[in-house]
Amino acid sequence: DQQVKQNSPSLSVQEGRISILNCDYTNSMFDYFLWYKKYPAEGPTFLISISSIKDKNEDGRFTVFLNKSAKHLSLHIVPSQPGDSAVYFCAASWGTGANNLFFGTGTRLTVIP
Amino acid sequence: DVKVTQSSRYLVKRTGEKVFLECVQDMDHENMFWYRQDPGLGLRLIYFSYDVKMKEKGDIPEGYSVSREKKERFSLILESASTNQTSMYLCASSGPGGGGIYEQYFGPGTRLTVT
Incomplete structure (x- = not known):
């Protein structure tokens, strides 16, 4: 059973607009959340993370929001650029064991010039 | 920059073969992972x-x-490859740092096809 869900397999956004990628989770023990970005023919690269003690973390054009009561995570990209076109995976973890990291299925973002 | 390399980008093997997928990282990371x-x-x-x-x-x-x-x-070793092991295999590593074990550096992946 998927503990981390990305219900939108794909998203298209115009260049310059905001991209919002969503992620839902089921396990209330998750306390650390991450977003990875994956280009074709490359492995995922770490993008941004957030601890459960925060509700927002910002890094340049990327902001991750955490709503613990709704068990919902979102990644905002503003402004979107064509180079942001990639597959985005959210991941959630608890504790410190490698077995405790769970990935979503990914959302393919296409930024249209 | 952390570099994680995988021995092959594409691999085609027959059912029953023993398959070796190699992964090397150059950042002295303690933790290493294999995903599909x-x-x-x-x-x-x-x-x-x-x-x-x-x-x-x-x-x-x-x-x-x-x-x-x-x-x-x-x-990563597939002792006797089967068709349901056809997949993309990703190696990753992580070390001490802000995100610890969870901020992982991935290799480019090996697409394995078992026929």
Whole structure:
């Protein structure tokens, strides 16, 4: 059973607009959340993370929001650029064991010039 | 920059063959991981290792084994390849730092086809 869900397999956004990628989770023990970005023919690269003690973390054009009561995570990209076109995976973890990291299925973002 | 390299980008093997997938990282990371990525299933952990000669099972270890004889190298072994092991295999490593074990650096992946 998927503990981390990305219900939108794909998203298209115009260049310059905001991209919002969503992620839902089921396990209330998750306390650390991450977003990875994956280009074709490359492995995922770490993008941004957030601890459960925060509700927002910002890094340049990327902001991750955490709503613990709704068990919902979102990644905002503003402004979107064509180079942001990639597959985005959210991941959630608890504790410190490698077995405790769970990935979503990914959302393919296409930024249209 | 952390670099994680995988021995092959594409591999085609026959059912029953023994398959070795090699992964090398150059950042002296303690932790190394093997995942497989399948459509609709995300990344699933096969095996991981915290240190040389140490290994731990992940979520889907059946049909796989691993070897870590040196800190920088982590090998995934398919003892007898089967068609349901056709997948993209991703190696990753992580070390001490802000995100610890969870901020992982991935290799480019090996797309394995078993016929």
